[in-house]
Amino acid sequence: MADEKEKLVEEREEKLNAERQKIDTFSDFGNMYNFKKDFNYSYKTEAGLTEDIVREISEKKHEPQWMLDFRLKSLDIFNHMEYPDWGPDISELDMDNIVTYVRPNAQMKADWNDVPDDIKDTFDRLGIPEAEKTSLAGVGAQYDSEVVYHSIQDELVRQGVVYTDFDSALEKYEDIVKAHFMKLVPPTDHKFAALHGAVWSGGSFVYVPAGVDVSIPLQSYFRLNAPGAGQFEHTMIIVEKGAKVHFIEGCSAPKYNVANLHAGCVELFIGDDATLTYSTIENWSKNMYNLNTKRAIVGKNGTINWVTGSFGSHTSCLYPMSILQGEGAHCEFTGVTFAGKGQYLDTGSKVVHNAPHTSSNINSKSISKSGGVCIYRGSVVINPKAEGAKANVSCESLMLDEQSQSDTIPAIVVKNDNIDLGHEASIGRISDEAIFYLMSRGLSEDEARAMLVRGFVEPVSKALPLEYAVEMNNLINLELKGSLK
Amino acid sequence: MAKDKVVVQYNQLPRPTFRWMKVNHLDLEPLAQKSVPSYTPAERHTGDAAVSFYTGRQVPDLGDFQGSNEKDLNKALDESNTGCAVTVGAGQKGAVWLDYTVSAAVPQITGQLTIQAGDHSDLTVYLIFDGDAAGGYVNFLTYVKTGEQAHVKISKVQLHGHHVRHVEHRYADAGKESTIDYVSAEIGAKAAIVYYKTDLMHDESNFNSQAMYLGNDDQIVDFSYWVPTKGVKTNTDIVTTGALLDTSKKYFRGTIDFLRGGKKAVGSESDTCILLSPNVHSISVPLLLCKEDDVVGNHASSAGQIDKDKLFYLMSRGFNEAGAQLIIVESNIRPVIDKLGDTDLENKVLQAVREKMQFCYKKGDCHAKCTQRFPHLD
Numbered sequence: 001m002a003d004e005k006e007k008l009v010e011e012r013e014e015k016l017n018a019e020r021q022k023i024d025t026f027s028d029f030g031n032m033y034n035f036k037k038d039f040n041y042s043y044k045t046e047a048g049l050t051e052d053i054v055r056e057i058s059e060k061k062h063e064p065q066w067m068l069d070f071r072l073k074s075l076d077i078f079n080h081m082e083y084p085d086w087g088p089d090i091s092e093l094d095m096d097n098i099v100t101y102v103r104p105n106a107q108m109k110a111d112w113n114d115v116p117d118d119i120k121d122t123f124d125r126l127g128i129p130e131a132e133k134t135s136l137a138g139v140g141a142q143y144d145s146e147v148v149y150h151s152i153q154d155e156l157v158r159q160g161v162v163y164t165d166f167d168s169a170l171e172k173y174e175d176i177v178k179a180h181f182m183k184l185v186p187p188t189d190h191k192f193a194a195l196h197g198a199v200w201s202g203g204s205f206v207y208v209p210a211g212v213d214v215s216i217p218l219q220s221y222f223r224l225n226a227p228g229a230g231q232f233e234h235t236m237i238i239v240e241k242g243a244k245v246h247f248i249e250g251c252s253a254p255k256y257n258v259a260n261l262h263a264g265c266v267e268l269f270i271g272d273d274a275t276l277t278y279s280t281i282e283n284w285s286k287n288m289y290n291l292n293t294k295r296a297i298v299g300k301n302g303t304i305n306w307v308t309g310s311f312g313s314h315t316s317c318l319y320p321m322s323i324l325q326g327e328g329a330h331c332e333f334t335g336v337t338f339a340g341k342g343q344y345l346d347t348g349s350k351v352v353h354n355a356p357h358t359s360s361n362i363n364s365k366s367i368s369k370s371g372g373v374c375i376y377r378g379s380v381v382i383n384p385k386a387e388g389a390k391a392n393v394s395c396e397s398l399m400l401d402e403q404s405q406s407d408t409i410p411a412i413v414v415k416n417d418n419i420d421l422g423h424e425a426s427i428g429r430i431s432d433e434a435i436f437y438l439m440s441r442g443l444s445e446d447e448a449r450a451m452l453v454r455g456f457v458e459p460v461s462k463a464l465p466l467e468y469a470v471e472m473n474n475l476i477n478l479e480l481k482g483s484l485k
Numbered sequence: 486m487a488k489d490k491v492v493v494q495y496n497q498l499p500r501p502t503f504r505w506m507k508v509n510h511l512d513l514e515p516l517a518q519k520s521v522p523s524y525t526p527a528e529r530h531t532g533d534a535a536v537s538f539y540t541g542r543q544v545p546d547l548g549d550f551q552g553s554n555e556k557d558l559n560k561a562l563d564e565s566n567t568g569c570a571v572t573v574g575a576g577q578k579g580a581v582w583l584d585y586t587v588s589a590a591v592p593q594i595t596g597q598l599t600i601q602a603g604d605h606s607d608l609t610v611y612l613i614f615d616g617d618a619a620g621g622y623v624n625f626l627t628y629v630k631t632g633e634q635a636h637v638k639i640s641k642v643q644l645h646g647h648h649v650r651h652v653e654h655r656y657a658d659a660g661k662e663s664t665i666d667y668v669s670a671e672i673g674a675k676a677a678i679v680y681y682k683t684d685l686m687h688d689e690s691n692f693n694s695q696a697m698y699l700g701n702d703d704q705i706v707d708f709s710y711w712v713p714t715k716g717v718k719t720n721t722d723i724v725t726t727g728a729l730l731d732t733s734k735k736y737f738r739g740t741i742d743f744l745r746g747g748k749k750a751v752g753s754e755s756d757t758c759i760l761l762s763p764n765v766h767s768i769s770v771p772l773l774l775c776k777e778d779d780v781v782g783n784h785a786s787s788a789g790q791i792d793k794d795k796l797f798y799l800m801s802r803g804f805n806e807a808g809a810q811l812i813i814v815e816s817n818i819r820p821v822i823d824k825l826g827d828t829d830l831e832n833k834v835l836q837a838v839r840e841k842m843q844f845c846y847k848k849g850d851c852h853a854k855c856t857q858r859f860p861h862l863d
Binding site: 084406409 | 508771784
């Protein structure tokens with residue numbers, strides 16, 4: 001009997017030590033993202049946004065005339081469009097102080113050994129080459145405004161898969177790019193889509209031919225090192241009929257005292273019976289305005305899976321949108337947003353049902369602490385043609401202290417009767433009873449809270465590949481450190 | 486609505502969202518507001534309630550309350566053609582019936598109603614809006630203030646004809662441990678637009694609202710709620726339920742605003758809509774705004790057709806499809822109707838529901854079944 005008790009105590013101590021160890025190692029993990037490199041570049045534009053700057057970017061990239069015309073048209077739209085009158089306050093973002101194009105001291109390489117040491121060191125510290133070896137089928141790495149490394153497994157190349165930087169795609173597959181570029185997110189969509197159209201640079205292009213199953217994920221990592229700069233990468237993924245792919249996007253930056261801006265654009269074209277999983281772990285620095293636009297159009301019986309973890313940024317506006325265009329198209333959105341001190345993260349998901357028997361399932365979780373603001377802003381539109389559509393939305397918000405804020409702002413528009421729609425949301429804090437229960441089993445209050453928060457975001461962790469789930473959990477632990485009462 | 490068309494905006498969402506969805510407010514064409522003769526509604530009261538009619542303005546300063554539409558609100562405040570004050574003193578109890586009828590003689594009503602309930606009082610106000618007239622417009626402000634541990638209930642039945650635009654701005658300030666109950670049946674009018682703001686600034690104050698609607702033709706029903714809660718242990722419960730026929734539209738905008746300091750507050754809002762035609766529009770924007778962690782907030786909304794299994798079951802018991810539909814719709818809205826608290830009003834609402842669903846005894850063939858279930862109808 002005594003042995004059994006000792007064994008139980010031992011087991012409990014082991015668990016506690018593991019918890020403590022996790023908490024003790026959070027600081028080291030945090031440094032993993034917030035390290036600065038000297039600001040070296042081969043070329044950069046002046047701060048601000050003018051026609052000359054737009055022409056300069058296009059010229060440096062040796063772009064075709066149609067792309068320059070597109071940029072100029074977008075600039076004109078940007079200049080004439082008002083800032084959104086809803087959402088976070090972005091009045092402190094002064095475009096006159098943002099450098100829109102910074103070319104790093106490196107050319108695009110297909111071998112890590114050829115990447116300059118300081119940039120390579122950055123990605124080494126972020127674990128990208130290691131991840132490439134162990135769990136990825138292809139990797140892209142963007143540093144400031146340009147992609148510095150891109151690779152893809154030979155086997156995928158043999159199957160006709162294209163995974164390359166966007167500049168190369170524009171050169172090699174101009175007709176495909178021209179047919180798709182900013183067709184899903186037109187520059188007229190909103191002011192920052194117009195800005196993107198004018199100054200975009202870098203990004204990834206993925207093409208998966210019909211029937212090809214890319215079973216190991218591809219990953220693009222975006223690092224913004226330049227202070228006061230913007231990053232405007234364009235990601236385009238075309239998944240043909242019956243094909244399948246998982247794309248992972250990671251983002252980070254060191255923290256500076258000046259505002260940085262990220263206004264990327266992601267356009268996803270998913271064919272009939274095709275499946276795309278698009279996962280993002282976003283950990284921009286806390287001086288970043290993350291005004292990103294992501295949109296997918298899904299064909300007959302196709303599927304888009306969004307898995308999103310938003311942790312960084314000073315201010316975020318991010319609402320991945322799924323247009324379910326083909327009969328039986330499906331969207332799954334699983335997201336977690338974690339806002340700490342000084343952060344205003346306005347995130348959510350948008351779904352438009354345009355065809356019969358389409359379905360969507362949105363599952364959003366948010367956590368706010370230390371005065372952070374989390375907003376869930378979502379929309380579901382079921383149009384008249386979407387007979388038999390099904391939509392389900394669930395959003396849960398957790399507040400970890402009384403300085404924080406958490407709002408849910410969903411909007412649902414139904415325009416036909418043959419649908420099935422359910423929506424539910426809840427806001428609250430960690431239950432005292434649950435903490436008491438865990439403490440009665442030997443955990444400290446901090447440990448109990450951390451465990452409950454990890455349990456709260458479990459649906460998102462489960463949707464990620466193991467390595468990324470670990471990274472997300474580490475980020476959560478890092479955010480929790482020192483914030484728990 | 487064409488871009489260059491002049492529109493009036495009603496029921497602005499306190500926290501706007503995506504513009505492309507066109508849900509932040511309701512746009513309608515302006516309706517001319519005529520100079521109207523002064524008007525006194527039919528009135529009766531029981532118990533200790535005191536009722537007086539007045540001209541001019543008696544509603545106190547409403548702070549930043551902008552109502553459904555600021556211009557309309559100011560008109561109701563400053564140019565009303567009917568004013569009514571209802572009061573109950575401390576510890577008193579009473580009930581008041583007020584019937585505002587639009588007619589060819591009085592096509593427009595611009596009114597204000599002031600309700601003041603003293604500490605520990607209990608007051609029920611039955612508000613009936615009916616009648617029809619070309620160019621009909623009801624622009625009505627209701628102001629409610631309750632003392633400590635008071636209870637005020639407003640049972641509203643709106644049965645206007647199809648020419649009337651009905652706009653109500655309702656502001657309430659709930660006292661400590663007081664309860665404000667709204668029960669509303671919005672059946673009539675071409676456009677029924679209600680904007681309810683209730684301040685729960687005092688501890689343990691409660692706000693409950695239950696509303697039912699049945700839209701048909703091209704009718705628009707627009708409910709907006711805004712409930713800021715700052716008192717400790719406040720309770721908010723908002724329920725709307727109804728059905729849409731033909732090309733009707735329903736908007737639900739609910740905002741429970743948990744302000745910092747309002748600890749132990751509980752708030753929930755739900756919106757349920759039965760869709761009875763392929764051309765209806767159901768729009769739902771249920772907001773939870775939260776600056777206080779020690780609260781519980783929930784919202785839920787659902788929309789869909791009548792459950793086919795239920796329909797089949799009822800039809801297998803001898804009802805035709807329309808009769809079975811009526812029963813299911815009624816079962817959905819009946820809990821609200823039953824809370825109106827006045828049998829005559831409840832019957833009026835039921836009758837109106839059946840007429841709308843073409844099931845009144847003159848039109849349908851199940852009169853016998855209906856009267857068996859609701860013997861008081863005849």
